[in-house]
Amino acid sequence: MDDLLRIRDNVLIDMSVNIWVLLILSLGILLNLVAYNSIQPVLIGALFLFGFMSLLGLKGFGGREERRAYLLVYSVGWFWAGVAAFMAFANDSSQIVATDADHFFSLATDVELSGIDLKGIVNISEGAGAILVWRYLYDFLSSIGFDKGRYIGVNLNVALVALSAVIGVKIVKNVFGQDGVRIRRFTIVFALCGIFWLFAALHVRDAAVLFAVSLLIYFWVRYLVSSSVVNLLQLSAASLTAFLLFGLLRAEFSFVPFAMLVAGLAAAIFESKVSSKRVILIVVLALPVTSYLLISTTPELLEHLISNKEQYADFALQESNRGSLAYNLILNQPIPIRLVIGFVYMLIFPIPFWVGFQLESPYHLLKSFHALFMYAITPLFILAVWRIIASKTHRTLPILFLFFITVGFTLSIAFTSIETRHLGVFLPALLVITMLPDLTATRDLLAYRNILALFLSFMFLLHLAWIALKFL
Numbered sequence: 001m002d003d004l005l006r007i008r009d010n011v012l013i014d015m016s017v018n019i020w021v022l023l024i025l026s027l028g029i030l031l032n033l034v035a036y037n038s039i040q041p042v043l044i045g046a047l048f049l050f051g052f053m054s055l056l057g058l059k060g061f062g063g064r065e066e067r068r069a070y071l072l073v074y075s076v077g078w079f080w081a082g083v084a085a086f087m088a089f090a091n092d093s094s095q096i097v098a099t100d101a102d103h104f105f106s107l108a109t110d111v112e113l114s115g116i117d118l119k120g121i122v123n124i125s126e127g128a129g130a131i132l133v134w135r136y137l138y139d140f141l142s143s144i145g146f147d148k149g150r151y152i153g154v155n156l157n158v159a160l161v162a163l164s165a166v167i168g169v170k171i172v173k174n175v176f177g178q179d180g181v182r183i184r185r186f187t188i189v190f191a192l193c194g195i196f197w198l199f200a201a202l203h204v205r206d207a208a209v210l211f212a213v214s215l216l217i218y219f220w221v222r223y224l225v226s227s228s229v230v231n232l233l234q235l236s237a238a239s240l241t242a243f244l245l246f247g248l249l250r251a252e253f254s255f256v257p258f259a260m261l262v263a264g265l266a267a268a269i270f271e272s273k274v275s276s277k278r279v280i281l282i283v284v285l286a287l288p289v290t291s292y293l294l295i296s297t298t299p300e301l302l303e304h305l306i307s308n309k310e311q312y313a314d315f316a317l318q319e320s321n322r323g324s325l326a327y328n329l330i331l332n333q334p335i336p337i338r339l340v341i342g343f344v345y346m347l348i349f350p351i352p353f354w355v356g357f358q359l360e361s362p363y364h365l366l367k368s369f370h371a372l373f374m375y376a377i378t379p380l381f382i383l384a385v386w387r388i389i390a391s392k393t394h395r396t397l398p399i400l401f402l403f404f405i406t407v408g409f410t411l412s413i414a415f416t417s418i419e420t421r422h423l424g425v426f427l428p429a430l431l432v433i434t435m436l437p438d439l440t441a442t443r444d445l446l447a448y449r450n451i452l453a454l455f456l457s458f459m460f461l462l463h464l465a466w467i468a469l470k471f472l
Contacts, residue, residue, distance in 0.1 A: 025075040031082025032151065041151040044141070048159040049074055056166065065173075065180075066166045069187040073165040076191045077158035077200030081151070084201040084362035101203040108134035108203075109148045122248070129248030130205035150203055157207035158200040164207075165190045167214040168428045172435055174218075174225045175398045182435045189377065189431055194370025195424035201362055209249045210425045213256065216242045217405070217429055220260055224267065224397040252416070259412075260405055267400035330418060342414025343407075347378050349420050352463055367420065375459060377434055379451040383444065384436040394436060402429040 032041040049071075056062035056070055107124065108131050121128040134153045142148050165187065172179070172186045190196065199207040219238040223231040239257045247254040330342050349371065350356065356368030388394045388403060409426045413419065437444040 021072050021075050024079045028075060028078035028082050031079065032085065035082055035085030036149060036151055038147075038149070040146055040149060041155070044146065044152055044155045045078055045158075048155050049078075052159055052163065062166060065169050065183045065187070069165045069169045069190070070162045072187060072191045073196070074158055074162035077161050077197065078155075080197040080201040080362075080366065081154045081158055084154075085151070087359070087362045087365075100205075104131060104134070104205060105150050105153060105203045107131045108153055109138050126247075126251040127205040127249060129245060130208040133208065153203045154201065157203070160207040160211040161196050161200040164196075164210045164214040164428065167211075167218050168432065171214075171218050171221050171428070171432050174221050175396075175402075175432060176435060181440060185439070186431060186435050189434070190428070192373055193424075193427065193431070194366050194368075194373045195420060195427065197369065198363060198366040198421070199424065201366065204421075205249055206421055206425060209246075209253065210428075212242065212246065212249060213253075213425045214428050216257065216260060217402075220264055220401060221398045224264065224401055250422075256409075259408060260401075263401050263404035263408060266404050267397050270400055271395060271397045330414075335415070339411050339414055342418055343410050345418065346410050346414055346420060346423050347374055347381075348459065348462075349418075352466055370420065375456065376452070377431070379455045380434040380437060380448055381430060382451055382455070383448050384433045387436055399433065399436065402433050406430045406433060 028045070029042055032045065033039065035041075052070060052074075053067055056067045062070075103125070104127060107121070121131050125131060134156065137156055138148045138152055141152055146152070168186060168190055169183055172183055176182050196210070198204075199210055216238055219231075219235045223235045239261065243254065243257045246256055330338055330345055333341060345351075350364075350367055353368055353371040353375075356364035356366070359365060385403070388399060406426065406429045410423060413422045416422075437448060439445050439448065
């Protein structure tokens with residue numbers, strides 16, 4: 001009887017999701033048609049949607065859950081891309097992300113730069129990898145009759161975010177097995193994430209970074225679940241490739257593969273049933289190569305990190321004039337305090353959450369939606385962390401690895417940029433961790449509701465404090 005009820009509930013959930021997908025997809029089509037006054041955005045959108053859906057239908061690329069995730073996330077991203085097309089996101093020169101979007105679109109479509117190779121683009125922008133892919137796509141579609149409209153690059157971003165959701169589903173399967181409830185929950189949660197909407201809707205490189213980081217996390221999780229030599233060799237190849245290419249997407253992310261190696265080693269050491277063979281294999285095959293590459297590029301990387309830290313400090317100062325508390329309460333604090341407060345701030349930014357609802361730009365609008373999303377997700381993350389601490393059964397290698405990279409990268413970004421856009425590319429790891437509590441069980445559901453009530457009360461008091469500091 002319980003099985004029949006569960007099947008009935010699953011069918012009802014699937015029907016509800018399909019209705020929402022159809023509605024959102026239809027609105028996305030309408031918004032893009034009206035915004036660009038052209039059928040071309042819809043044709044390009046259909047190309048990316050059905051092209052990758054067909055690819056995911058091939059054996060070895062994906063299954064039903066992966067196709068469902070791609071369809072839902074692509075539909076939501078396409079909808080927000082249509083919304084963003086109505087809004088001017090270059091009105092304020094201080095909005096660094098709006099400038100980024102225009103900058104990347106210009107570099108990807110400028111005819112005068114068409115003859116410049118990868119090395120030449122690197123001298124112009126640190127996002128050379130994304131620019132080159134965009135450029136090839138714009139040139140190819142232009143050669144078959146399409147205009148070089150911004151929607152081409154944006155639709156590629158939407159597809160990359162949706163493919164990142166597909167990779168996330170595969171990670172969930174590796175960590176929790178063929179758990180239909182958790183897979184559906186992860187898919188819906190991923191589709192509701194405001195920072196992913198931002199990556200999809202704007203012409204920025206973060207969608208490509210998200211896809212690349214998610215793919216590397218997947219290789220790590222797959223190895224930690226099954227420590228075969230084949231998986232290790234694939235992980236080593238993926239890590240080496242990432243080390244060489246991540247700098248073409250965002251220069252300071254060159255250290256990411258090394259940081260994941262440290263997290264993998266830490267997970268292997270702290271896991272209750274540690275495999276010495278696994279640790280030895282990681283150290284012998286991966287550590288020397290990655291360490292050599294890191295050491296060889298350390299001076300340039302450190303110089304770039306320091307430079308970017310100063311730039312984002314200036315940007316945060318400008319943001320403080322918009323109502324942000326980041327500059328006064330975080331950036332001026334000693335490093336230990338900055339790390340602690342910054343870690344929390346990264347999960348609840350912006351304060352106040354309604355700052356983006358002034359509709360000055362889609363960037364700030366989507367960040368405000370993301371804050372509301374994090375209000376629901378952060379209590380679930382807290383519950384998951386508590387379960388990891390309290391129970392050895394939850395301290396598995398992949399869970400510990402995901403926990404370490406979530407905490408580690410959040411702290412590193414809190415120390416440098418305090419930019420949630422940078423943290424967003426690591427959010428898939430956090431979202432997988434939030435799948436650990438079983439919300440179909442009364443114990444976990446009640447615990448989540450209690451933590452949520454306390455967290456919302458804390459946020460209410462924090463906003464009251466902001467109002468007092470701002471106006472009193």
